[in-house]
Amino acid sequence: MTNSKTTHILLWTLQILLGALFIFSGITKFMMPAEQLTAQSPFSADFIRFIGAMEILGGLGLILPGLTRIKTGLTPLAAAGLTIIMIGATVSTIPLGPIVALPLVVCLLVAFVAWGRWRIAPLHNR
Secondary structure: OOOOHHHHHHHHHHHHHHHHHHHHHHHHHHHHOOOHOOOOOOHHHHHHHHHHHHHHHHHHHHHHHHOOOOOOOHHHHHHHOOOOOOOHHHHHHHHHHHHHHHHHHHHHEEEEEEHHHHOOOOOOOO
């Protein structure tokens, strides 16, 4: 397998896994009662639900443009937007201790997808 093909497969694997993670996480934020959402967070339920909506849209943006080959330039933009969300998640979980590793790793992976689809192996429209 060529290096380009390997990179393409790696990026697609990350896009699908991260897309599913963000879609699931976003849907969960809409399914939970407001009291549960805000129990361990300084943010309002409305703000958390807004983040959930952005996670769903970002997760779809990681997957759908590449599958349909329509507006494929949206994939690195979705990944960049999710990177910003995950920077906020990482910063807001620092006081919780070691659990900060989870949003940090997701942040680094989604940033890699943004960079990879922008510079290394961009997707092409039909």
